[in-house]
Amino acid sequence: xxxxxxxxxxxxxxxxxxxxxxxxxxxxxxxxxxxxxxxxxxxxxxxxxxxxxxxxxxxxxxxxxxxxxxxxxxxxxxxxxxxxxxxxxxxxxxxxxxxxxxxxxxxxxxxxxxxxxxxxxxxxxxxxxxxxxxxxxxxxxxxxxxxxxxxxxxxxxxxxxxxxxxxxxxxxxxxxxxxxxxxxxxxxxxxxxxxxxxxxxxxxxxxxxxxxxxxxxxxxxxxxxxxxxxxxxxxxxxxxxxxxxxxxxxxxxxxxxxxxxxxxxxxxxxxxxxxxxxxxxxxxxxxxxxxxxxxxxxxxxxxxxxxxxxxxxxxxxxxxxxxxxxxxxxxxxxxxxxxxxxxxxxxxxxxxxxxxxxxxxxxxxxxxxxxxxxxxxxxxxxxxxxxxxxxxxxxxxxxxxxxx
Amino acid sequence: xxxxxxxxxxxxxxxxxxxxxxxxxxxxxxxxxxxxxxxxxxxxxxxxxxxxxxxxxxxxxxxxxxxxxxxxxxxxxxxxxxxxxxxxxxxxxxxxxxxxxxxxxxxxxxxxxxxxxxxxxxxxxxxxxxxxxxxxxxxxxxxxxxxxxxxxxxxxxxxxxxxxxxxxxxxxxxxxxxxxxxxxxxxxxxxxxxxxxxxxxxxxxxxxxxxxxxxxxxxxxxxxxxxxxxxxxxxxxxxxxxxxxxxxxxxxxxxxxxxxxxxxxxxxxxxxxxxxxxxxxxxxxxxxxxxxxxxxxxxx
Numbered sequence: 223x224x225x226x227x228x229x230x231x232x233x234x235x236x237x238x239x240x241x242x243x244x245x246x247x248x249x250x251x252x253x254x255x256x257x258x259x260x261x262x263x264x265x266x267x268x269x270x271x272x273x274x275x276x277x278x279x280x281x282x283x284x285x286x287x288x289x290x291x292x293x294x295x296x297x298x299x300x301x302x303x304x305x306x307x308x309x310x311x312x313x314x315x316x317x318x319x320x321x322x323x324x325x326x327x328x329x330x331x332x333x334x335x336x337x338x339x340x341x342x343x344x345x346x347x348x349x350x351x352x353x354x355x356x357x358x359x360x361x362x363x364x365x366x367x368x369x370x371x372x373x374x375x376x377x378x379x380x381x382x383x384x385x386x387x388x389x390x391x392x393x394x395x396x397x398x399x400x401x402x403x404x405x406x407x408x409x410x411x412x413x414x415x416x417x418x419x420x421x422x423x424x425x426x427x428x429x430x431x432x433x434x435x436x437x438x439x440x441x442x443x444x445x446x447x448x449x450x451x452x453x454x455x456x457x458x459x460x461x462x463x464x465x466x467x468x469x470x471x472x473x474x475x476x477x478x479x480x481x482x483x484x485x486x487x488x489x490x491x492x493x494x495x496x497x498x499x500x501x502x503x504x505x506x507x508x509x510x511x512x513x514x515x516x517x518x519x520x521x522x523x524x525x526x527x528x529x530x531x532x533x534x535x536x537x538x539x540x541x542x543x544x545x546x547x548x549x550x551x552x553x554x555x556x557x558x559x560x561x562x563x564x565x566x567x568x569x570x571x572x573x574x575x576x577x578x579x580x581x582x583x584x585x586x587x588x589x590x591x592x593x594x595x596x597x598x599x600x601x602x603x604x605x606x607x608x609x610x611x612x613x614x615x616x617x618x619x620x621x622x623x624x625x626x
Numbered sequence: 627x628x629x630x631x632x633x634x635x636x637x638x639x640x641x642x643x644x645x646x647x648x649x650x651x652x653x654x655x656x657x658x659x660x661x662x663x664x665x666x667x668x669x670x671x672x673x674x675x676x677x678x679x680x681x682x683x684x685x686x687x688x689x690x691x692x693x694x695x696x697x698x699x700x701x702x703x704x705x706x707x708x709x710x711x712x713x714x715x716x717x718x719x720x721x722x723x724x725x726x727x728x729x730x731x732x733x734x735x736x737x738x739x740x741x742x743x744x745x746x747x748x749x750x751x752x753x754x755x756x757x758x759x760x761x762x763x764x765x766x767x768x769x770x771x772x773x774x775x776x777x778x779x780x781x782x783x784x785x786x787x788x789x790x791x792x793x794x795x796x797x798x799x800x801x802x803x804x805x806x807x808x809x810x811x812x813x814x815x816x817x818x819x820x821x822x823x824x825x826x827x828x829x830x831x832x833x834x835x836x837x838x839x840x841x842x843x844x845x846x847x848x849x850x851x852x853x854x855x856x857x858x859x860x861x862x863x864x865x866x867x868x869x870x871x872x873x874x875x876x877x878x879x880x881x882x883x884x885x886x887x888x889x890x891x892x893x894x895x896x897x898x899x900x901x902x903x904x905x906x907x908x909x910x911x912x913x914x915x916x917x918x919x920x921x922x923x924x925x926x
Contacts, residue, residue: 258744258747258748259744259747259752260747260752260851260852261752262747262748262751262752263751263752263753264752402896405897430895431891431895431896431897432895432896432897433896433897433899434896434897434899434900436855436856436859436900438843438847438848438853438856439651439847440896441647441651441888442644442647442648442888442889442890442891442892442896442899443891443892443896445640445643445644445647445892446630446633446892448640448770449633449637449640450633461753461754461850462754462848462850465754465756465848466847466848469756469847469848473763473772473774474763474772474774475763475765475769475772488753489753489754490753494756494758495756
């Protein structure tokens with residue numbers, strides 16, 4: 223009968239040994255993402271993006287760091303879409319859980335809360351969803367972003383307007399622009415980028431409205447658009463801004479030759495508003511039709527297929543940029559040949575790779591400077607890439623026809 | 627700012643557009659505020675979850691739209707559903723805070739508002755949802771004045787609901803019981819009125835009106851779990867201006883606020899629109915000498 227205690231002890235020993243061996247062969251990345259709260263939808267896209275890349279890397283045999291091969295895993299916490307909670311959880315990941323490599327949360331606000339923690343504790347954070355340029359003006363050394371920063375979001379719409387000035391019957395400096403953005407850090411950057419580019423072309427700013435997050439109605443601003451007749455209307459306000467913009471522009475029959483906005487896909491403007499969304503220009507970090515590729519996922523289209531097969535819906539760019547963040551970590555770990563945070567940080571700084579998501583190379587502030595923003599236009603109920611011209615699927619329709 | 631003012635003088639039609647659209651916007655705010663006036667007047671509770679009731683009504687319309695049912699039918703359906711929700715919430719939570727300190731009810735309904743937001747976020751995600759009623763827009767003066775038909779429906783409904791509330795309170799048995807309870811709950815109890823039932827009906831009625839307002843918001847704007855706050859703020863503002871239980875005052879204050887807000891948005895820029903509402907609120911509170919919240923008023 224004494225065999226049972228003996229066996230139990232032996233089994234426990236084996237489990238402990240096995241666990242230790244398993245832990246040795248696994249590199250754990252940590253992330254606090256928004257699984258509940260305001261940003262839970264995009265938080266979920268972020269988590270799925272991370273998970274898909276981890277799964278593919280592990281399937282491909284893991285990553286080779288020095289002489290050993292490791293599997294990857296991610297330890298998650300829910301930041302509840304609250305910056306203070308995000309910062310607290312980042313500290314917990316590093317100090318209590320001993321994780322020294324951090325994947326970013328969703329959104330600029332949350333990333334701004336987490337970055338000072340990772341900076342102070344000197345652990346590298348690769349983030350994929352904090353686009354605010356103020357994240358890269360603090361001299362932080364441990365933050366690296368795979369995405370294009372927010373001031374680039376709609377700057378390409380201004381360049382497109384300048385290119386097509388003749389079609390609008392004007393010179394670039396005669397073009398009148400109306401800027402309507404939500405009063406939050408992301409949209410403030412979008413606005414700043416647009417204003418910078420407008421200055422470059424000498425365009426005129428005729429409306430500069432910033433609406434509070436709570437505002438659900440832009441009709442007063444659109445009445446102003448009707449009165450001042452700008453050539454370009456820029457709208458940025460997450461999915462709520464896009465939905466309100468499309469709905470009220472069509473409802474009030476406001477005609478602008480160029481209408482450009484952010485977050486068209488998360489507002490599902492085609493599904494929700496159909497014909498009213500036609501000819502709208504939309505900023506996007508990534509699209510499955512772009513011609514980028516890598517060895518892990520294949521092309522951008524292959525990534526989209528893999529993601530859709532697993533999760534049942536087409537990947538939004540938030541998921542794609544998150545998967546790319548894991549690829550960036552894997553690449554840096556292999557090149558560093560060590561899991562030491564300082565060594566990984568230095569390897570990250572020297573990153574220069576192409577992924578299905580686009581090229582990734584960081585400047586000294588940690589911004590990805592190798593991948594341009596893309597712009598698509600809603601044409602016949604589909605998003606078609608129209609800028610940058612090197613990767614465009616078709617030419618933009620400018621000016622947009624008057625709608626009845 | 628001065629340029630925008632000049633536009634108003636040079637193109638009076640634009641002013642007409644702003645005022646009319648402001649009135650339509652204000653009618654929606656008034657609809658959301660009726661119930662707050664009632665609950666505050668009868669139960670002495672400031673319902674911080676007011677905007678969340680609007681949001682819940684919106685999701686009823688969205689679900690009906692998804693189910694292929696015309697979302698305009700959601701206006702009565704949301705009213706019924708939300709009456710039941712309001713009644714249930716009273717039985718579960720609110721009955722514990724009636725007749726207690728005002729602060730307790732603020733805390734309880736604040737908790738309720740967060741709970742409802744999170745529940746809807748879990749159920750429907752944080753994405754915006756819409757319900758398309760398929761109505762059009764009325765164009766006047768060569769298209770310079772535009773009136774969305776769904777907002778006109780909201781305007782008519784706001785007037786009708788206001789009228790119905792007055793008739794209900796004056797003519798029906800329950801209405802008389804509500805008025806009696808509002809005047810003196812203890813005396814009403816002595817006279818045999820079941821004040822607990824009166825409170826439940828009042829809270830349910832509040833949720834029902836907010837629910838039908840929310841259904842219209844889903845058709846006129848959009849719905850997401852966090853749309854509640856602007857409706858709560860504006861309801862509070864309207865009730866403070868109108869006085870408790872004054873339904874004609876609620877509609878007038880609502881329409882006035884909508885028009886003023888729209889013109890402020892045009893002249894000052896959208897960034898100052900909400901600040902303008904708060905500034906108005908401060909002015910009204912100072913004007914009323916801070917006594918309103920403390921002073922018991924009676925349903926007229």
